[in-house]
Amino acid sequence: MMTRHIAIYCRVSSKGQDTASQKPDLHRWVDAFAPDDEVTWYEDQFSGRTMDRPAWSRLRSNVDAGKINQVVVWRLDRLGRTARGLTALLDELPRRGVGLISIKDGLDLQTPAGRLMANVLASVAQYETEIRGERVRAGQEIARRDGKTWGGSKPGRLLQLTNDQVETIRDLDARGKTKSAIARACGVSRPTVYRILKSSQSASQEQGI
Incomplete structure (x- = not known):
């Protein structure tokens, strides 16, 4: 019988950042809830605007192969910042018998309340991304009007x-x-x-x- 493992996923947006701020909480979760389980860490330095990332792609392949029973993240937006990608993922994981824990959000996808919260947070992540883009464009437009x-x-x-x-x-x-x-x-x-x-x-x- 195939041994399934817990996937710990970390992500930062650029190579100038690191995952050090996420790891203490994730290590504490492993020590508290999965001290004797097989755990594999996956880390990306990649934009959350795309779901096509090296470590995430490996994780998804292992989900498809039935090798993972739970995904744990520091916060839901570490999985990605697009509502479409996150919503599709939140629908797929339960169908494959894979749980999802988001530590900072207090989210457990295996509960009805957790599934509701996950979809709300996915929409919020998309909203925040769009707002940042609008602020950038607004700032550029003001600068153009000022002759810059x-x-x-x-x-x-x-x-x-x-x-x-x-x-x-x-x-x-x-x-x-x-x-x-x-x-x-x-x-x-x-x-x-x-x-x-x-x-x-x-x-x-x-x-x-």
Whole structure:
């Protein structure tokens, strides 16, 4: 009989961040509720705007293979920040007999109250993402009305962009999306997209990648 394990999932949005703030609570949960169980840790440094992330993809493959009986996260938005992706996941896990625990949200997907709360939190995560995008676009519009331009900044300086936006721009470019489509999706100008990608290429060349 196949041994199923508990999956502990951590995520931060960029390589400049780490998961240290999430791990103490997750370790305490394991010590309290699963001290003798098989536990596997999955960690991503990737934008929450896409569900296509290396560690998450491995976790999902193990869910599909029936190797996981429970997923534990520090907070629900660590799974992702799109309502569509989260809602689909929250529907799928119970059907596969997989539980979901969100420590900071006090959420257990195996209870009716937990399922209701999970869907509400998924919608809130999507709302927060959209609000941040609107604030960025509003700030840029105010700057344009004041006569400011985006082309005169110092090389490598990314004005008014969140880590999620930068990571999403890089991810969409890697998927072959046009610069115009990337700009529309991220609420920035095409010159900003080109500047971010050029900065990334320069950094890779300096590192010998």
